[in-house]
Amino acid sequence: MDIIEKAVSVLMHDGTIVYPTETIYGLGADAFSDEAIIKVYESKKRPLGMPISIAVSDFDMLAAVAHVEPGMHRFIETFLPGPVTVILPARRLVPDILTGGTGLIGIRMPAHDIALQIIERFDAPVTATSANLHGAKDPQLPEECTVPRELFIDGGRLPGTPSTVVNLTKKIILRKGAQSEAVEAFLAKL
Numbered sequence: 001m002d003i004i005e006k007a008v009s010v011l012m013h014d015g016t017i018v019y020p021t022e023t024i025y026g027l028g029a030d031a032f033s034d035e036a037i038i039k040v041y042e043s044k045k046r047p048l049g050m051p052i053s054i055a056v057s058d059f060d061m062l063a064a065v066a067h068v069e070p071g072m073h074r075f076i077e078t079f080l081p082g083p084v085t086v087i088l089p090a091r092r093l094v095p096d097i098l099t100g101g102t103g104l105i106g107i108r109m110p111a112h113d114i115a116l117q118i119i120e121r122f123d124a125p126v127t128a129t130s131a132n133l134h135g136a137k138d139p140q141l142p143e144e145c146t147v148p149r150e151l152f153i154d155g156g157r158l159p160g161t162p163s164t165v166v167n168l169t170k171k172i173i174l175r176k177g178a179q180s181e182a183v184e185a186f187l188a189k190l
Contacts, residue, residue, distance in 0.1 A: 026127075053129060059076070076168075
C-alpha cells in the first residue's frame with residue numbers, strides 16, 4: 001500500500017493525517033465527518049466556533065461545497081491551485097462546525113502533488129488547517145508538526161509562508177501570506 005492509499009484509508013476511518021502543501025504542513029481529516037472534525041479541533045486545542053478551512057482537488061469539488069458568484073471565477077482560476085485560501089458562501093452540505101456559524105467556508109486547492117492526490121483519491125474535501133497547536137508557529141519542518149495524528153507524510157522542509165486568505169464576497173485580504181502582493185494587485189482591479 002503506497003502512502004496515498006494509507007492516507008485515504010486513515011481518512012475513510014475518521015482519522016487524521018499530516019500532509020505537505022506548497023506552504024506549510026496541513027492537518028487533514030474528512031471534512032464531512034463530524035467525528036473527524038472534532039478530532040482536528042481537539043488535536044490542535046483550537047476553540048470550537050473558530051472556522052477551519054478545507055482543501056479540494058479541483059474546480060468541480062470547489063463548486064460542490066461553495067457558491068461561486070459571477071465575477072469570482074477569474075480570481076479563483078488565476079490563483080488556484082496555489083497558496084491562496086478563498087472564503088466563499090458555503091453550501092448546505094458543509095458542516096456548520098467548519099464555518100464557525102458564519103455561513104462562509106475557506107477553501108484551499110494546494111499546488112502540491114501529494115496533497116492533490118490524497119484529496120482526489122479520497123474523492124471529498126479534507127480539512128486544511130495547519131498541523132500545529134492553535135497559536136503555535138506554522139509548521140515548516142516535520143518536527144514542528146506537534147499535533148496528534150494517525151499518519152504523517154514527510155515532505156521535508158516546506159516554504160513556511162502560510163496561504164493568503166481572501167474573503168471573495170467582500171474582496172478583502174484577511175491574512176497576508178504567500179503571493180499577497182499579486183492578490184492585492186488583482187483585487188485592486190476588481
